Every structure is written in structure tokens, then in C-alpha cells.
Amino acid sequence: MYGPLMIAGDVSNRDDLFSLLNQFDPDEPLTVKIGMELFYGQGPRIVRDLRQRGCDVFLDLKLHDIPHTVQRAMTQLGRLGVQYTTVHALGGRRMIAAAKAGLVAGAHAAGRPVPKLLAVTELTSVTPAELARDQHCQLSMTDQVVALAQLARDAGADGVITSPQEVAALRQAVGPDFWYVTPGIRPAGAAADDQARTATPAAAARAGSTALVVGRPILQAAQPVDAYHALVKEWNHAQQ
Numbered sequence: 001m002y003g004p005l006m007i008a009g010d011v012s013n014r015d016d017l018f019s020l021l022n023q024f025d026p027d028e029p030l031t032v033k034i035g036m037e038l039f040y041g042q043g044p045r046i047v048r049d050l051r052q053r054g055c056d057v058f059l060d061l062k063l064h065d066i067p068h069t070v071q072r073a074m075t076q077l078g079r080l081g082v083q084y085t086t087v088h089a090l091g092g093r094r095m096i097a098a099a100k101a102g103l104v105a106g107a108h109a110a111g112r113p114v115p116k117l118l119a120v121t122e123l124t125s126v127t128p129a130e131l132a133r134d135q136h137c138q139l140s141m142t143d144q145v146v147a148l149a150q151l152a153r154d155a156g157a158d159g160v161i162t163s164p165q166e167v168a169a170l171r172q173a174v175g176p177d178f179w180y181v182t183p184g185i186r187p188a189g190a191a192a193d194d195q196a197r198t199a200t201p202a203a204a205a206r207a208g209s210t211a212l213v214v215g216r217p218i219l220q221a222a223q224p225v226d227a228y229h230a231l232v233k234e235w236n237h238a239q240q
């Protein structure tokens, strides 16, 4: 089961986002990720605008707080009509379960489908050396990501965000009926920027990623629509 190649809308305001999206055919189905930058600047109306344009929305705010606070915040996000949202798996089992409960309550109160809850494992910018040095984690990166994914699944998440480098091991350990959404995607030869654990769209597809998240390789391209289509083509062709 393969999902979309999601465009990370990492721009600072609505005009910049829509001047990108308006370059696409209005009938082309797009999934757009709204992160902290746009949501904090523009508020929930950016979600409404994207839904009106017909986009699926991934609202990526990576909640990480005590269970009570996360549950109440997720109740608000559940009302917005987005398709995906995120917590940090490091918040723990009770926090993830509370996030799911809040999301379900908010979506039901608003009469909307419940968004998929995705738990961020170890950020794709983190190197194995940083995992050991900064987080005092004795596990390998793969073992740590697998442990967090198992915890997230047991707590009721629908999937994880992780690097494509761990997906094959995750599929073995956690199973196929879970979403493995992978940022850290770069075309062959492109700069990694601040990402540490990267792969091409084809390698991510072969490893078993369910969906991809791509920002700068599209946003900073001279022709963003062409860059998006080239990435989608590579992603689709390598799917098994």
C-alpha cells in the first residue's frame, strides 16, 4: 500500500504557499504539509484555504507535552478536517493514547473523519552519534526507531514518521498495516541540507515507505512543478 508524495509547505505565509500551488493544474490531487511556521503565522485559516482548494492536509505540529495538554490540543486539531497530524513518540505511551483520544473526540464533535495520527520517531536530522551523545541512548538508531514505532502502534498511532533508512527493519518488526511516512528524501546527488538520514524516492519505495515528505527539493527548484513530477515519477516507478 503506497500513499502520496506530500509537499512540505515550509514557506512563511499564505501568498508564498499559494503562488507555489497555483503553478499546478487545479485538478491535480496534492497533499500539502503545514508545519509550525505556516500554522503559527497564519492560524487555522490556512487549513481551510487548502481544503477549499481541494488539497489533503497534513498538519504537522509535533505535539509533545503531558497527556492532558496534548489530548485537549488534539481535540482542537481534530475539528479542523485535516487528513494527518503528528506527535513526538518520545512523549510516551500515555501521551500518544491521549493524543488519539483527543483527535477522535474533536473529529467526532465536528462530524469529520478522524485524521491519521503519526508519531515522529527520531528526527531525520539526528545522526547516530547525536543519538548516543545528546540523548544518552544506548541503542542503535534502527533499534531505537523500532522501539518507538512499537510503542506508538501499541498506544494507538496509525503510523510513524521516520527516515527511509529504517523502514525495511520497521516493516519486519512492526508489520505491514502501519504507515511509514518518510522525510529526508533527496534526488540522487542533491544536497542533504540539515538532514542526516536520507534516501532517494526510489530507495524509499524499495525499502517500503508508505508515503514521502519532500520540501526543499521542490520549493527551491527553478521549476517546482517539474521537480515534483520528477520525484513522483521516481517514487511511482520503484513501487513493488
Ligand SMILES: O=C(O)c1cc(=O)[nH]c(=O)n1[C@@H]1O[C@H](COP(=O)(O)O)[C@@H](O)[C@H]1O
Pocket (backbone or CB within 6 Å): 008, 009, 010, 033, 035, 060, 086, 120, 122, 123, 124, 125, 161, 162, 183, 184, 185, 193, 195, 213, 214, 215, 216, 217
Ligand atoms: O514530521 C516531519 O514531517 C519531519 C520529521 C522528521 O523526522 N524530519 C523531517 O524533515 N520532517 C519534516 O519534513 C520536511 C522535510 O523538508 P526537506 O528537508 O526540505 O525536504 C520538513 O517540513 C520537516 O519538518
